[in-house]
Amino acid sequence: MIFELTEEQQMIRDAARDFAQNELKSGVIERDEHQKFPTEQIRKLGELGFLGMMVDPKYNGAGLDTVSYVLVMEELSKIDASASVVVSVNNSLVCDGLEKYGTEEQKEKYLKPLAAGEIIGAFCLSEPEAGSDATSQRTVAEDKGDHYLLNGTKNWITNGGTASTYLVIAQTHPEKGHRGINALIVEKGMDGFTVGPKENKLGIRGSDTHSLLFSDVRVPKENRIGEDGFGFKFAMKTLEGGRIGIAAQALGIASGAFELAVNYARERQTFGKPIAQHQAIQFKLADMATQIEAARLLCLKAAWLKDRGEPYAQAASMAKLYASEVAMKATVEAVQIHGGYGYVKEYHVERLMRDAKITQIYEGTSEIQRMVISREILKD
Numbered sequence: 001m002i003f004e005l006t007e008e009q010q011m012i013r014d015a016a017r018d019f020a021q022n023e024l025k026s027g028v029i030e031r032d033e034h035q036k037f038p039t040e041q042i043r044k045l046g047e048l049g050f051l052g053m054m055v056d057p058k059y060n061g062a063g064l065d066t067v068s069y070v071l072v073m074e075e076l077s078k079i080d081a082s083a084s085v086v087v088s089v090n091n092s093l094v095c096d097g098l099e100k101y102g103t104e105e106q107k108e109k110y111l112k113p114l115a116a117g118e119i120i121g122a123f124c125l126s127e128p129e130a131g132s133d134a135t136s137q138r139t140v141a142e143d144k145g146d147h148y149l150l151n152g153t154k155n156w157i158t159n160g161g162t163a164s165t166y167l168v169i170a171q172t173h174p175e176k177g178h179r180g181i182n183a184l185i186v187e188k189g190m191d192g193f194t195v196g197p198k199e200n201k202l203g204i205r206g207s208d209t210h211s212l213l214f215s216d217v218r219v220p221k222e223n224r225i226g227e228d229g230f231g232f233k234f235a236m237k238t239l240e241g242g243r244i245g246i247a248a249q250a251l252g253i254a255s256g257a258f259e260l261a262v263n264y265a266r267e268r269q270t271f272g273k274p275i276a277q278h279q280a281i282q283f284k285l286a287d288m289a290t291q292i293e294a295a296r297l298l299c300l301k302a303a304w305l306k307d308r309g310e311p312y313a314q315a316a317s318m319a320k321l322y323a324s325e326v327a328m329k330a331t332v333e334a335v336q337i338h339g340g341y342g343y344v345k346e347y348h349v350e351r352l353m354r355d356a357k358i359t360q361i362y363e364g365t366s367e368i369q370r371m372v373i374s375r376e377i378l379k380d
């Protein structure tokens with residue numbers, strides 16, 4: 001068993017670390033405060049190849065492995081989880097899904113600009129009444145021969161306002177249940193497609209979350225991904241990879257908070273010595289470090305399985321379940337270690353604590369990850 005990163009993986013991790021320090025850090029508090037999307041930073045991440053990291057270079061991707069993707073997600077998320085969720089959605093929910101299941105025409109038209117970071121994508125599964133219970137889709141894609149007529153509402157869509165290309169899951173044959181669902185590529189600007197108001201959120205406030213409304217939107221048949229009725233499996237398969245991205249985001253939030261806590265504990269003096277010399281603080285740091293390392297290993301294991309072409313659904317869910325819980329615990333402890341300073345914005349840890357919570361909710365709540373894991377266990 002080799003735990004060493006290749007030289008290339010180390011280089012990519014260092015590039016992401018530099019980018020986070022030099023490009024993301026300075027404006028992160030202001031973007032959080034004003035719910036400002038990191039437009040310029042995302043453009044630069046696209047130029048660096050971080051928006052189509054695992055896509056084949058023939059479709060404008062960087063052709064890297066999933067382990068590198070985890071490393072990049074961790075580094076970006078240490079500083080700005082609002083920027084990193086854009087990276088996660090574009091890479092693993094949009095580009096990966098299109099590359100695996102799209103036609104050559106769809107890859108030429110949509111994947112190439114998405115992987116190059118020229119445009120951004122969104123993945124639209126959740127609805128006002130269909131979140132965890134994702135098979136109960138109310139959005140309808142009626143088969144009209146050469147096109148689908150799309151009607152319904154999607155909720156909570158990341159990149160909802162900034163995206164140009166949307167992968168929309170909708171029901172075509174209600175009598176077939178989840179086997180009647182399709183995945184359609186919808187373009188911003190199609191008649192009848194409206195972006196709802198931006199959500200005012202607890203965390204990842206720089207990211208752009210909207211509801212989407214579809215009213216008699218004509219989507220050409222050639223925009224369907226896969227065979228008729230493949231849409232639910234498309235969503236589930238694609239989310240397997242997405243959960244690795246969010247697990248790595250949670251890992252980054254936790255390790256960002258940990259680094260801040262260690263630095264602060266070394267500097268802050270009470271009772272005549274740095275608080276790092278009080279055993280109560282040392283034990284907190286020890287627990288945080290241990291849990292973060294365990295989360296990192298779960299993330300890397302899931303990525304490694306994916307890179308080897310082995311089944312990884314259970315590993316991805318374990319990584320997301322554990323890393324998101326570590327993110328919550330570590331950020332709460334980081335605020336505690338900072339005392340009153342942890343409660344104000346300049347010290348960053350309160351933001352990381354608010355950002356951590358979403359990792360237990362999106363791309364399948366912790367309860368849903370436990371369902372996926374236990375089903376895999378009991379399957380055998």
Ligand code: CAA
Binds near residue numbers: 085126158232240313
């Ligand atoms: N791969 C392939 N097929 C799968 C699959 C997988 N990983 N998981 C399920 N399926 C198939 C099943 O085999 C079954 O098909 P057949 O009947 O043909 O065999 C079908 O899907 C239905 O499966 P279940 O009976 O297991 O379905 P269920 O209703 O019990 O739900 C679930 C399963 C895992 C709970 C699923 O509904 C789920 O994942 N819910 C959470 C939704 C979610 O994660 N949403 C995230 C939205 S995106 C997002 O959040 C992005 C972001 O924030 C940034």
Ligand code: FAD
Binds near residue numbers: 128159204358361362
């Ligand atoms: P519900 O499904 O109503 O769940 C409510 C509670 O009940 C949860 O605690 C849940 O775990 C629990 N629960 C539900 N069923 C069970 C069960 N069977 N057993 C035990 N507990 C259960 N969706 C997208 O499609 N695309 C996106 O880009 C996207 N981005 C998002 C960004 C943000 C900021 C947010 C908040 C959400 C985003 N989502 C997105 C939606 C997200 O995936 C859903 O919110 C999530 O899947 C949960 O669905 P729900 O909110 O409807 O909660």
